[in-house]
Amino acid sequence: MFISSKIAFQFLKHSKLQTLVIVLGIAVGVSVQIFIGLLSSGLENTILNKIAGNSAQVTVYSNNGSIENWSNIKNKVIKEDKNVKAAAPVVDSQVFIKLKDTNQPVQIRGFMPEDVNSLYNIKGSIYEGKMYENSGQVIIGKDLKKKLDLKLGDNIDLFTMGGKKLTLNIAGFFDLGAAKINGAWVITDLSDVQNLIGLGDKATSIEIAVKDIYNADLEGKKITKIISDNSFNVQNWKDQNKFLASGMVGEKICTIIIQFFVLLAAVLSIISILGISVVQKYKQIGILKAMGIKDGSAAFIFFVQAFILGILGTALGLLFTWLYIKGFNRYIVNTEGLPLVNIVINHKFILISSIIDISASTFAALFPAFKSFRLNPVEVIKNG
Amino acid sequence: MDNIIQLKNVNKIYGRRVKNKVLSEVNISIEKGSFNSIIGASGSGKTTLLNIMGMLDKPTTGEVYIQGKSIKSMGRNSRAVVRNRSIGFVFQFHYLLPEFNTIQNVLMPYRINHFFCSRRAKKKAEELLELVGLSGCKKKKVYDLSGGQQQRIAIARALMNEPRIVLADEPTGNLDSTNAESIYKLFRQINDKFETTFIIVTHDVSIANKTDRIIRIKDGQVQD
DSSP states (O other), X not given: OHHHHHHHHHHHHHTHHHHHHHHHHHHHHHHHHHHHHHHHHHHHHHHHHHTGGGSOSEEEXXXXXXXXXXXXXXXXXXXXXXXXXXXXXXXXXXEEEEETTEEEEEEEEEEOHHHHXXXXXXXXXXXXEOOOOSTTEEEEEHHHHHHHTOOTTOXXXXXXXXXXXXXXXXXXXXXXXXXXXXXXXXXXXXXXXXXXXXXXXXXXXXXXXXXXXXXXXXXXXXXXXXXXXXXXXXXXXXXXXXXXXHHHHHHHHHHHHHHHHHHHHHHHHHHHHHHHHHHHTHHHXXXXXXXXXXXXHHHHHHHHHHHHHHHHHHHHHHHHHHHHHHHHHHHSBOTTSOBSSOOOOXXXXXXXXXXXXXXXXXXXXXXXXXXXXXXXXXXXXXHO | XXXXXXXXXXXXXXXXXXXXXXXXXXXXXXXXXXXXXXXXOTTSSHHHHHHHHTTSSOOSEEEEEETTXXXXXXXXXXXXXXXXXXXXXXXXXXXXXXXXXXXXXXXXXXXXXOSSOOHHHHHHHHHHHHHTTOGGGTTOBGXXXXXXXXXXHHHHHHHTTOOSEEEEESTTTTSOHHHHHHHHHHHXXXXXXXXXXXXXXXXXXXXXXXXXXXXXXXXXXXXX
């Protein structure tokens, strides 16, 4: 087999231009495949973070309006469903912020500070000030801040429909990427909202984050089973955003199909070029067989060639991908100069794609190798 | 003397629908260390006979014995091993591998069967290049050599594994008379020195007349 590798290497070295064309062909295929994959998952993350990420993935409501035994349900769900990342009691209410002559309606959301971070990664979204730590503090969205001209350390007065008042101190401002949320949400400590609306220790809902956001509907069903109580109603973001969810699933499938066909095109080009290469090397293979090279070794030459081409092509393809990402981040930008889609370099995806690409390239040698295996030296010698 | 090659009632038919009998009832024995030529008109079956002797082709019927062993039951791989170790081929067209330089071409039969290329093998290849008078062309590309030189390299390559048999198919067919003569002399020298059995297919009667035995073939039949 060592001689096969040596011959394969010499064959490639001898036809430099042909080798370069195949390597370029593989590189373009690999780079497009990996780039599309990364772009698609970047797009997914961007959309999920900006839209779906800001609505709870799975929410448990009570038909009675409030949940008394929320800590039992929370513990049960986390214990029995391994795909649940976090579960948190939430108290929601509609209130007004009173400022001089105007009343601004807002949604006050009460969370325990550590919960809001595990559900919405709020710490990463705070661009000014810090996260609230105690009761009496609040964080406010970017758009609401602008609208009401608020500053860090300001006190705001919140009124319920019934006229009950709560004064809170602004600890920070967040940007969750959606103007609707940034202009409506006021997030504070759970107990403050419970006191304000007179809910005691109850919660209005339990919000749950799951590991695979695309399976939120299945997880929702599983959680319904775990709770197994008809007085509770379990909803998920996919049902709440049906068009968006189906659009994203469709986009994901399209991406996989595109990746598959790009790779297939690259593999077909290797098959055809290596097929030509076998015909070109007919004489050499024939004479090697006359000299006693075994059929298996004669076939192996083409697998080694394809493997070398696969490695070179994939390496160059990765370089191309890097260039595309650089170019994309530099030229495909929004009005603020930020990249339109935040491409995340997923090393695992790149590694798996590279392994698949190299394997597919090597596999492409199957037909040429078979031709080489079957070649009868007499044909070559007879026909010159 | 022992027979190194023996053909018994060998027939070779090409084609499935239109049958073309190329060899008919060939019975022939080649003695160990002998220097033979096969002559005959174009299409008489000389090359087919040589290919069968060299295990490149199989007879349709009949038996072939190489070094006393029947090749009938041998698989493709076993035949490849015997070809590699016991038979050296020299063709009309040199069939050197253009991807490799001169010495690498000479070493090729050895490399096919060995994982590493030993120092001894390299020395042997250099000695063979010296024998064919081309010790100065070790690193040269094969297409930079003349036709005569290329044929000499092909001869050196055929001798690399010290085969007991050398089969040459029109080895001088592409060369001028001076080069043809020197190739013949080289074959003779090798035959004397290593007792290698030679079977040379040729059109050239003057070359054939110099061999110890002339095998004439006409319409697929041997007229010894």
